[in-house]
Amino acid sequence: MREILDFISQPWPWYVAGPLIALVMFSLLLFGNNFGISTNLRTMCTILGAGKHCELFDFNWRNQIWNLVFAAGLVIGGFIAHYFLTPSAEVNISQETITELQQYGIEDPGSSLVPQSLFSWESLATVRGFVMLVVGGFLIGFGTRYAGGCTSGHAISGLSNLQLPSLIAVVGFFIGGLFVTYLILPFLLTF
Structure with missing residues (x-):
């Protein structure tokens, strides 16, 4: 079990991640769907009734439920990866990048995912x-x-x-x- 967690917690090589992305894209094409995260904002606005006021939001949002579920999976997957599969909160960036960011006034670059300053x-x-x-x-x-x-x-x-x-x-x-x-x-x- 520990070996599986060690494999999952590391970045996957391109020859694993690439074919998985291609498989998802092939499945979407096969079922006539398009992938995109920004579409979810349009869908959520439509669910909340924006279609009554703007033609852009006047469409059958029920056809996009799969995309909302996908976006929810991204959020849940990100939570799981961050809290359970990430071995360290430290960001691994080169010393050259750290030096350059410090010259721009960024305090403690690499200590967190985004600079708090x-x-x-x-x-x-x-x-x-x-x-x-x-x-x-x-x-x-x-x-x-x-x-x-x-x-x-x-x-x-x-x-x-x-x-x-x-x-x-x-x-x-x-x-x-x-x-x-x-x-x-x-x-x-x-x-």
Whole structure:
């Protein structure tokens, strides 16, 4: 039993995780479903009656129950992985990254999953924290709606379906991520 827990608690190699993702995607395609997490927000808004006020939310949400169950499984799986399968709370990052983050004013990088000086209720009261959390969250939500889906939906499901708009969206996600990482984030961290 201990060997199984040791195997589960370690990151799975690509040759195990990749085929499992492909199997899930094949199953979804076989049953005519598309994968995407941002769809759940639309479904929840529809369940709460938003379809009476906005055409976007006027659809049969019962066809999306499987996706809500999948999202609940992600939350439950994350909880189990964090509290029962994670051997240490320490984040394993390189010394070079730690040094660079310290130069940007991040206190104790690598001691937790996210820097508490950036992602906490106290940091929300600062300009930098407000921009990172509220403005960043708004941009993610706007971008998800504008792109017609989230990164997981386009990168996993859309590319599996060989959809050109998903390929364009994924290329845009990577370009945007590199742009923000190298040009905007260093400015925000030193602000």
